[in-house]
Amino acid sequence: MxxxxxxxxxxxxxxxxxxxxxxxxxxxxxxxxxxxxxxxxxxxxxxxxxxxxxxxxxxxxxxxVLNLAHVKNDFDIDIDDIISELELITPSKFFKVIRDNGITFESINKGDKMAVNVYGKHYEMTKANKSKYKGLDINFEDFKGLSRMESRLNDWRTVKKYLGTRNMHDILQQKNTNYIMLMNILKGQSMETPKLDLGQFKTISQLDDYARTKLLFEQCNGNYGLMVAELKKRLGNNTKATYQTNKIKKLLPLVQTPGGRKLVNLVCLKSKLKE
Incomplete structure (x- = not known):
């Protein structure tokens, strides 16, 4: 052709x-x-x-059979509201990249050719990638106010792993794929945290844990991977970091948003993706 x-x-x-x-x-x-x-x-x-x-x-x-698959859901939640909350998420199994019109979570497992993109669809079609849609009979107004979540499974092994099959018919019948992907990203994350109160730390040890987490957060610009790496440097090669990293995960929401947070848009997104 x-x-x-x-x-x-x-x-x-x-x-x-x-x-x-x-x-x-x-x-x-x-x-x-x-x-x-x-x-x-x-x-x-x-x-x-x-x-x-x-x-x-x-x-x-x-x-x-599919060698790759991109699974999408559109939803009517403002992209800026979604990004502002996803910025607060520190998933342990994904790299996070924040852009002007979206945010990407990419699997840290090198064997997984997988990434989850959340972005403003109207902006992508009319500004960021306008040339891609030239010549098509598409009403861009139909996408105004819509955000898109797109899970990109970019090789056959990843398709099989996350969708359980490579058969096109079976995949097109599946529902809630992006809900499952989002839950993987949000695993272990709190959707609501109280306002910081130093009185909640009853011992010097608990206060030290908070101070350590805050220092690492500030020095590493909130990059969870770098925080863990800095921690491991000081634990020695023969000491497992699991106990200490679990403390960081638990205290990180208080460090990120000491005024408290309630991720209402992510709660709403979870509901929409599960429908």
């Missing part, structure tokens, strides 16, 4: 002796972009491929 003839969203199409390989994103669906690839748009996908010289069986998704 010549590049000039390729429809927007169809990245590659390969036809072999025994199998077909397709790489595509939801822009291929044009006016139905907002729905994404789902059971409701499978027939449209098949028709588009037919027009481009590939006729697939009507039940092709039952025989299809």
């Amino acid at each position: 010549k590049m000039i003839d390729r429809p927007i969203g169809l990245e590659s199409l390969g036809i072999g002796n025994t199998q077909v390989s397709i790489s595509a994103n939801a822009r291929l669906l044009n006016e139905n972009y907002k729905q994404g690839f789902c059971l409701n748009t499978v027939d449209q996908l098949r028709d588009i491929l037919k027009k481009n010289g590939l006729l697939l069986h009507e039940d092709f998704i039952k025989e299809s």
Whole structure:
């Protein structure tokens, strides 16, 4: 297929002796972009491929396997409100990167080709990546006020690990995938913490733990990974850091927001993703 003839969203199409390989994103669906690839748009996908010289069986998704998958949910919570609360989260199994229009959590496990992006969809379409949507019959106003959570599983092992299958039909039937991903990120995090009161530290040891956490937080600019690394330097090679790092995790919310916090938008997001 010549590049000039390729429809927007169809990245590659390969036809072999025994199998077909397709790489595509939801822009291929044009006016139905907002729905994404789902059971409701499978027939449209098949028709588009037919027009481009590939006729697939009507039940092709039952025989299809995915080498990567991006799972999305759109929700009507202001992206700035979501980012302001996700900034306070210090997950132990994810790197966190904050951007102007979003935030990314990437697995620290090098074997996982996985990242979770949360971003403002309207801004992404009209400002950040405007050229990607040129020529498509999309009403950008339909995305105004929407934020998107997108879990990107970028190799077949990661797809299998997190979705339990690579079968396209089974994956399109699944629900709550992004809820599960969010719960992995929020694991061990408190959605509400009280206002700091030094009187709650009844012993010198407890006060020392708080002071140590506060010092590490300030010196490491809130980077949890660096805080743990600094702690381990002083414990020695033969001493496990689990006990000390658990103390840091427990006290970190009080250090981050001494005035107390209630992550109401994240609680709301959890509810929406579970619907």
